Amino acid sequence: MTDLHLTDQIIILVYLTFVLGLGLWSGRRVRDLEDYAVGDRGYSALVIAMTLSASFIGGGFTMGNAEKVFTLGIINILVLWGFSLKEILVAGFIGPRMGHFPNAISVGDVMEVNYGKIGKVITGVFSVLLCAGILGAQVGGMGYLFNLFLGLSVPTGILLGMSIVILYDTLGGMRSVVATDVLQFCVLALGIPLALILGIRQVGGLEALAARVPMDHFNLTAHLTPVQILSLFLTFLLGETLVPPYVRRLFISRKTRAICRGTLWSGLFSIPFFAIAGGIGLLALGLNPELNPNLALPYVVETVLPIGLRGLVVAGIIAVVMSSADSFLNSASVAFVNDIVNPLRRHPLTPKRGLLFARLATLLTGSISVVFAIRIKSLIDILIYAYNFWSPIILVPLAATLLGVRAGTAAFCAGAAAGLGGVFIWNQVLGTPGGFDGLLVGVFANLLVFCVTARLCRQPATVPEGVA
Secondary structure, three states, X not given: OOOOOHHHHHHHHHHHHHHHHXXXXXXXXOOOHHHHXXXXXXXXXXXXXXXXXXXXXXXXXXXXXXXXXXXXXXXXXXXXXXXXXXXXXXXXXXXXXXXHOOOOOOHHHHHHHHHHHHHHHHHHHHHHHHHHHHHHHHHHHHHHHHHHHHOOOXXXXXXXXXXXXXXXXXXXXXXXXXXXXXXXXXXXXXXXXXXXXXXXXXXXXXXXXXXXXXXXXXXXXXXXXXXXXXXXXXXXXXXXXXXXXXXXXXXXXXXXXXXHHHHHHHHHXXXXXXXXXXXXXXXXXXXXXXXXXXXXXXXXHHHHOOOOHHHHHHHHHHHHHHHHHHHHHHHHHHHHHHHHHHHHOOOOOOHHHXXXXXXXXXXHHHHXXXXXXXXXXXXXXXXXXXXXXXXXXXXXXXXXXXXXXXXXXXXXXXXXXXXXXXXXXXXXXXXXXXXXXXXXXXXXXXXXHHHHHHHHHOOXXXXXXXXX
């Protein structure tokens, strides 16, 4: 899969150089930590939709989706729509309340409203762990793509891709991330559908494609039980709900209407996009049933797209993984400074010192992720653990605060302990009975204990000065 035409390879390198230049140029005027974290808070609904979509459409929702549909059929598209539903629900229920947090720059700022400094610091720690874990998986995927398309070794690909991300992210923060996200969204939103359309034409139309694909790939329960389907749907619904990069997209506009519309448009866009990326998996199966499923999307791109356009779409696939990486890298550095360092200091860092610390944290976190991605091969394990240590611990109390529910530190700590314990017992002790994932058990355990403790304690919230 490394036989790209020289023209395509040149286009890829020029595109990546342009991404670097755009990121550096967009972030040249960052002044302080707030500017680094959320820009000027003046982004429109369309830009919010683009940057949010580029953040969550990484390797998993493109190449991973195509691979799973190649193997399991269209049921994988259905379970991914749990993520789409999550975005729509956030737009309807969370977005309208963001005006209550006009000065927030991190998830910890939101959590401090109800749970004080303890809640903020704990949220900061788990924000860093989650973002570092997902970043590691994205970095590993980046190296794989450079190896696949350009023939570079995986370590060389990791170093090349992350050097670009670290450079513009360290300098420009959210301004650079948003600018590059918009470009990458445009390329993917055009290139992936075009690959599917041209591929369907190549096989002779939809009916011809359906005739080449085994019938069980259209049967929703052929490869998964109803319980497994429900578990996967709920996992995608809850697994990345309100993770730091997505929450922080709700801070980049002062206009609640723009936040709600941008989030809604992103969720609606993901519905056909997941179906199109999954459809490429079916197309690859129809074109070459003996193909390695992991190569489904790149195989279709290299097979059906003409020279030139092929290079641009491949560049977009690489860049979209980079866009997910830069979002989680930026969120990890902001959480480290704003939610861990500042609360634990007697006197918080000045805005300019905070910017310096955030840039150093970005540089350090990015460099460590490169080392781990090169040395650790089983990156999917890091990703799974990262999800298990976010939603069961942070999701319930964070959603409660965003929805205006008043609770205290005791409810936060008790719920977090229950969520963590629920995941461990269900996955490690009981061995995931019935195929139901422990993440879901942890979330529900947290919800139950949080509600009971909040009701028993009836501890009112205190709103820190400058947050709400």
